[in-house]
Amino acid sequence: MKRSKFLLFEKDIPSQWYNVAADLPFQLPPPIHPGTRKPLQPSDLSAIFPMALIKQEMSSRRWIDVPQEVWDIYRLWRPTPLKRALRLEKALKTTCRIYYKDESVSPTGSHKTNTSVPQAYYNKKEGIKRLTTETGAGQWGAALSFACNAFGLGCRVYMVKVSFHQKPFRRSLMHIWGSEVIASPSEETESGRAILKRDPHCQGSLGMAISEAVEEAAKNKDANYSLGSVLNHVLLHQTVIGLEVKKQMAMAGDKPDFLIACVGGGSNFGGFALPFVKDKLKNNKLKIIAVEPSACPTLTKGVYHYDFGDTASLTPLLKMFTLGHNFMPPGIHAGGLRYHGASPLISALCAHKIVDAVAVEQLDIFKAALLFAKSEGIVPAPESAHAIKVAIDVAKKERNKCVVFNLSGHGFLDLASYDKYLSGELQNYAHPVSEIKRALKQLPQV
Amino acid sequence: MKRSKFLLFEKDIPSQWYNVAADLPFQLPPPIHPGTRKPLQPSDLSAIFPMALIKQEMSSRRWIDVPQEVWDIYRLWRPTPLKRALRLEKALKTTCRIYYKDESVSPTGSHKTNTSVPQAYYNKKEGIKRLTTETGAGQWGAALSFACNAFGLGCRVYMVKVSFHQKPFRRSLMHIWGSEVIASPSEETESGRAILKRDPHCQGSLGMAISEAVEEAAKNKDANYSLGSVLNHVLLHQTVIGLEVKKQMAMAGDKPDFLIACVGGGSNFGGFALPFVKDKLKNNKLKIIAVEPSACPTLTKGVYHYDFGDTASLTPLLKMFTLGHNFMPPGIHAGGLRYHGASPLISALCAHKIVDAVAVEQLDIFKAALLFAKSEGIVPAPESAHAIKVAIDVAKKERNKCVVFNLSGHGFLDLASYDKYLSGELQNYAHPVSEIKRALKQLPQV
Numbered sequence: 106m107k108r109s110k111f112l113l114f115e116k117d118i119p120s121q122w123y124n125v126a127a128d129l130p131f132q133l134p135p136p137i138h139p140g141t142r143k144p145l146q147p148s149d150l151s152a153i154f155p156m157a158l159i160k161q162e163m164s165s166r167r168w169i170d171v172p173q174e175v176w177d178i179y180r181l182w183r184p185t186p187l188k189r190a191l192r193l194e195k196a197l198k199t200t201c202r203i204y205y206k207d208e209s210v211s212p213t214g215s216h217k218t219n220t221s222v223p224q225a226y227y228n229k230k231e232g233i234k235r236l237t238t239e240t241g242a243g244q245w246g247a248a249l250s251f252a253c254n255a256f257g258l259g260c261r262v263y264m265v266k267v268s269f270h271q272k273p274f275r276r277s278l279m280h281i282w283g284s285e286v287i288a289s290p291s292e293e294t295e296s297g298r299a300i301l302k303r304d305p306h307c308q309g310s311l312g313m314a315i316s317e318a319v320e321e322a323a324k325n326k327d328a329n330y331s332l333g334s335v336l337n338h339v340l341l342h343q344t345v346i347g348l349e350v351k352k353q354m355a356m357a358g359d360k361p362d363f364l365i366a367c368v369g370g371g372s373n374f375g376g377f378a379l380p381f382v383k384d385k386l387k388n389n390k391l392k393i394i395a396v397e398p399s400a401c402p403t404l405t406k407g408v409y410h411y412d413f414g415d416t417a418s419l420t421p422l423l424k425m426f427t428l429g430h431n432f433m434p435p436g437i438h439a440g441g442l443r444y445h446g447a448s449p450l451i452s453a454l455c456a457h458k459i460v461d462a463v464a465v466e467q468l469d470i471f472k473a474a475l476l477f478a479k480s481e482g483i484v485p486a487p488e489s490a491h492a493i494k495v496a497i498d499v500a501k502k503e504r505n506k507c508v509v510f511n512l513s514g515h516g517f518l519d520l521a522s523y524d525k526y527l528s529g530e531l532q533n534y535a536h537p538v539s540e541i542k543r544a545l546k547q548l549p550q551v
Numbered sequence: 552m553k554r555s556k557f558l559l560f561e562k563d564i565p566s567q568w569y570n571v572a573a574d575l576p577f578q579l580p581p582p583i584h585p586g587t588r589k590p591l592q593p594s595d596l597s598a599i600f601p602m603a604l605i606k607q608e609m610s611s612r613r614w615i616d617v618p619q620e621v622w623d624i625y626r627l628w629r630p631t632p633l634k635r636a637l638r639l640e641k642a643l644k645t646t647c648r649i650y651y652k653d654e655s656v657s658p659t660g661s662h663k664t665n666t667s668v669p670q671a672y673y674n675k676k677e678g679i680k681r682l683t684t685e686t687g688a689g690q691w692g693a694a695l696s697f698a699c700n701a702f703g704l705g706c707r708v709y710m711v712k713v714s715f716h717q718k719p720f721r722r723s724l725m726h727i728w729g730s731e732v733i734a735s736p737s738e739e740t741e742s743g744r745a746i747l748k749r750d751p752h753c754q755g756s757l758g759m760a761i762s763e764a765v766e767e768a769a770k771n772k773d774a775n776y777s778l779g780s781v782l783n784h785v786l787l788h789q790t791v792i793g794l795e796v797k798k799q800m801a802m803a804g805d806k807p808d809f810l811i812a813c814v815g816g817g818s819n820f821g822g823f824a825l826p827f828v829k830d831k832l833k834n835n836k837l838k839i840i841a842v843e844p845s846a847c848p849t850l851t852k853g854v855y856h857y858d859f860g861d862t863a864s865l866t867p868l869l870k871m872f873t874l875g876h877n878f879m880p881p882g883i884h885a886g887g888l889r890y891h892g893a894s895p896l897i898s899a900l901c902a903h904k905i906v907d908a909v910a911v912e913q914l915d916i917f918k919a920a921l922l923f924a925k926s927e928g929i930v931p932a933p934e935s936a937h938a939i940k941v942a943i944d945v946a947k948k949e950r951n952k953c954v955v956f957n958l959s960g961h962g963f964l965d966l967a968s969y970d971k972y973l974s975g976e977l978q979n980y981a982h983p984v985s986e987i988k989r990a991l992k993q994l995p996q997v
Contacts, residue, residue, distance in 0.1 A: 108561060109561065109626050109627070110561055110626070112558050112560070114558070115554060115555065115556055178928075180555050180556070181555070181638070181927060181928045182928065192627070210656065211928075212924075212928035212929060212930075214963065251928060254925055255928075273966075273967075273970070274963075274966045274967075277966035277967070277969050277970050277973075278930065278966065280969070280970070280973050281921060281924050281925075281930060281969055281973070282924070282925065283925070475727060478658075478727050478728070479700055479727075479728065479729070481627065482624075482627045482628065482657075482658035482697060482701075483658060484658075484724065484727060517660065517720075517963040517964060518963060520719075520720045520723035520724065521719075521720075521723070523723050523726070523727055524719070524723050524726070527723075527726050527727070
């Protein structure tokens with residue numbers, strides 16, 4: 106009988122993160138200071154990040170130790186299972202072998218806690234008393250709340266106002282772990298008050314929430330800011346995913362031909378795929394596929410250019426695939442993939458053809474999610490369903506290949522979007538061509 | 552370093568269920584026919600149950616094989632982890648060792664799929680085309696939907712109307728797995744129509760939903776009825792929990808002094824504790840504790856007497872601890888524990904002092920749940936929090952003891968009740984003394 110699970114022991118939880126910067130066949134373009142337009146210095150970030158994370162952000166050391174205190178919390182849910190999707194294979198009548206890494210088993214139901222825990226740890230160690238962050242649907246806010254609680258840090262989450270009211274359940278998680286959740290735009294910050302003065306009924310956006318969280322951190326010596334994706338140190342922490350997958354594939358006696366994950370900012374994709382970049386450089390037949398929503402086609406329809414990380418143009422300029430920092434994606438239900446840019450690391454790997462990108466439609470990802478829930482029994486997050494959709498496509502097209510994807514999270518807190526899909530209320534979105542053109546015209550000159 | 556997880560391999564998933572009837576030091580009182588008032592015959596049940604399950608219900612064989620087709624679905628989430636709650640121990644500053652079996656990792660988030668899968672399997676094998684059942688908050692309806700989908704059976708779930716409208720998310724799960732969900736009372740059945748004629752705005756009850764589901768199954772040759780707790784065969788299927796725990800405690804090199812689980816109908820408690828009954832008979836120092844809500848104190852304030860399983864007096868009479876089949880418990884948030892009776896097996900074990908029962912208050916269980924979520928990272932279902940509360944009490948009081956409890960499910964779909972607790976809207980309930988007295992007056996004569 107074929108095995109369906111590949112489980113590691115506690116001792117197999119990685120004790121080091123893997124830094125792909127040490128093995129890249131190219132130089133990563135540096136971040137640029139938004140004022141001076143010169144390469145960013147570590148000190149430019151010290152008002153909002155602890156030095157340990159700034160160093161990791163700029164490090165080229167291949168292996169970076171996981172602190173014991175972080176490892177000790179990782180083991181509440183790590184190592185996560187690698188599962189063989191035998192029942193999905195059967196449903197597809199495929200000759201391919203399909204595996205998935207199950208990151209949905211974390212306290213908050215997604216991979217996000219892999220980085221929230223070390224971020225909270227390093228801030229605590231450097232004497233910070235509380236963290237600020239932004240959150241849309243709440244996945245990141247919940248993960249940071251869990252981590253801050255574990256280290257006795259305060260946490261203030263600026264949550265986009267429309268989600269604050271419409272998606273109360275990840276807010277409940279944040280409250281359970283003791284965070285303060287503020288509907289953004291708020292009266293708490295200058296930028297919030299300025300927005301509310303212009304439009305008292307403003308429903309908020311991720312860009313506005315970032316501005317509020319960064320402002321609070323920058324103005325308060327005992328507070329720092331925390332980001333859940335995009336940056337190098339975030340992807341670094343996430344490499345525990347791919348490092349475990351490598352061990353588990355060895356247990357399975359199998360080798361990936363296809364590695365597939367979804368991309369919003371790029372953190373679950375990076376964590377899953379970066380430990381395999383060296384394999385790809387040796388064997389170009391290995392395909393590493395980033396999946397994005399066609400409604401927000403950063404990697405497939407964007408340009409590789411310096412841009413701001415936020416809509417308010419406050420962040421450093423990052424060389425990345427971008428749709429323009431003013432691009433406003435349609436309201437797809439994979440909220441975690443509605444980002445105008447992408448991690449500079451992942452963008453560079455795409456630009457150098459080491460990673461392939463593909464965009465898929467909303468209705469197709471829900472169809473794939475349903476097939477997965479019916480065959481494998483896990484209701485996936487809409488974000489993760491992007492990876493499932495492409496894994497299914499590959500398994501249908503190829504013969505005898507090994508297909509591995511990352512299940513970044515479960516859908517227990519996304520069931521309202523399934524209701525909408527099942528009742529026929531969801532739609533695909535035409536490629537937002539004119540919106541992209543308009544936003545790309547406002548790219549900064551570097 | 553102390554280990555925090557005890558993981559079994561796929562091959563360790565039990566291939567046989569354990570039937571405690573073979574080892575009881577007493578005769579279990581038989582179920583009684585509601586009409587003739589004579590001991591129930593297998594044929595009395597054949598209109599709504601398949602013969603394989605009726606045989607299991609009445610069997611005294613110690614070990615009953617898990618069919619390969621069932622085992623093959625169990626392994627989607629089984630074996631489940633046994634975890635050492637090191638961080639909870641630290642928070643309590645206890646010298647006790649606390650372990651918990653994590654049944655929250657199933658497709659629907661609770662232990663219920665352990666029995667829904669074999670129930671669907673045996674019905675399919677005997678030519679049944681669809682199952683009917685009732686559900687309150689939806690935990691059982693979701694589990695049966697998952698199982699029916701796996702075997703290509705139709706499934707009609709009568710869901711208590713007030714929950715149908717107020718708790719839409721487990722309904723979403725049922726829809727994902729292809730079930731039809733009907734708000735009860737409905738126009739679909741005679742009993743539903745009769746209720747609606749008397750009261751068109753009736754919000755329904757579990758008793759009414761049972762009547763509708765049983766009626767539909769009894770009237771249709773190709774349909775059977777399925778129950779998620781109380782009966783012997785349901786507890787039999789759940790023994791996979793305790794059988795795994797035994798192996799895992801051996802891995803841990805430890806032996807339970809206290810075994811703790813919550814009781815509604817008794818299925819998670821039975822599945823967890825029944826494999827340890829023989830140990831208790833040999834060593835009376837082992838404490839097996841059933842935890843119930845003080846708002847529905849069946850085992851601690853009820854009487855051990857024959858009673859109906861439903862409010863409409865349609866089911867066989869079962870000898871059990873009961874508050875009277877007309878008892879209406881207050882609206883506590885542990886919906887799965889709001890049952891007037893308890894499994895005849897568990898009731899007999901309580902009557903014979905093999906199992907101890909304790910009742911706890913709503914505010915205390917949420918306080919315990921929060922401490923657990925903050926230390927161990929899992930937000931528990933309010934039902935499971937009853938076990939956590941007593942495990943904490945024991946660990947605070949005892950020294951150097953081994954405390955093991957069953958985490959029957961997670962709380963991702965119960966976050967609204969956490970919101971109410973955190974905002975101070977929840978309350979305890981006085982022991983419903985007069986309501987119990989009134990209901991006990993209506994016990995049937997046997």
